[in-house]
Amino acid sequence: MQCRSTRFGVCEVPNESVLTFPSGILGFPDCHRYVILDHDTDAPFKWLQSLDEPGLAFVILDPASFHPGYTVQVPNEALLEVKGGDNDELVVSVLLTIPSSDPTGITANLRGPLLMNPRTKLCKQLILSYSYPTRFPLFANMPPSGTPSKEQPSSTVCSA
Numbered sequence: 001m002q003c004r005s006t007r008f009g010v011c012e013v014p015n016e017s018v019l020t021f022p023s024g025i026l027g028f029p030d031c032h033r034y035v036i037l038d039h040d041t042d043a044p045f046k047w048l049q050s051l052d053e054p055g056l057a058f059v060i061l062d063p064a065s066f067h068p069g070y071t072v073q074v075p076n077e078a079l080l081e082v083k084g085g086d087n088d089e090l091v092v093s094v095l096l097t098i099p100s101s102d103p104t105g106i107t108a109n110l111r112g113p114l115l116m117n118p119r120t121k122l123c124k125q126l127i128l129s130y131s132y133p134t135r136f137p138l139f140a141n142m143p144p145s146g147t148p149s150k151e152q153p154s155s156t157v158c159s160a
Contacts, residue, residue, distance in 0.1 A: 004054040060093040082117040107135040
């Protein structure tokens, strides 16, 4: 399948790598199909590129890489939407905001994580009601070098 992106041009992606958000992502209810693209394979950041809108792409990150205590309680209706079973290892990613005026001011939306089921390729954006912020400063919790680790962290697993 062809992926058309205003940021990356046209590329071929396998059909089995297409992720579906039946409910869309907050603010983009009509965009349901996405793929995850590597911009730089050494970086922990990935791009969630819409297949429905070439100009829509989000920078995502595994929250375990910067917030080891981050946990998500997955509501039953979300499990049903992604068809999560007892043996599924669901994955959580968070959306990043990168200010153009100061790229070191990157923040992560911990209140609206993305829940992904690698088996079914179904995904859902969760809206958490507890006190996680929508603009958690990413570099505030980095090692003294001030840069994220180049190692690819293990995926964040959530509990049902």
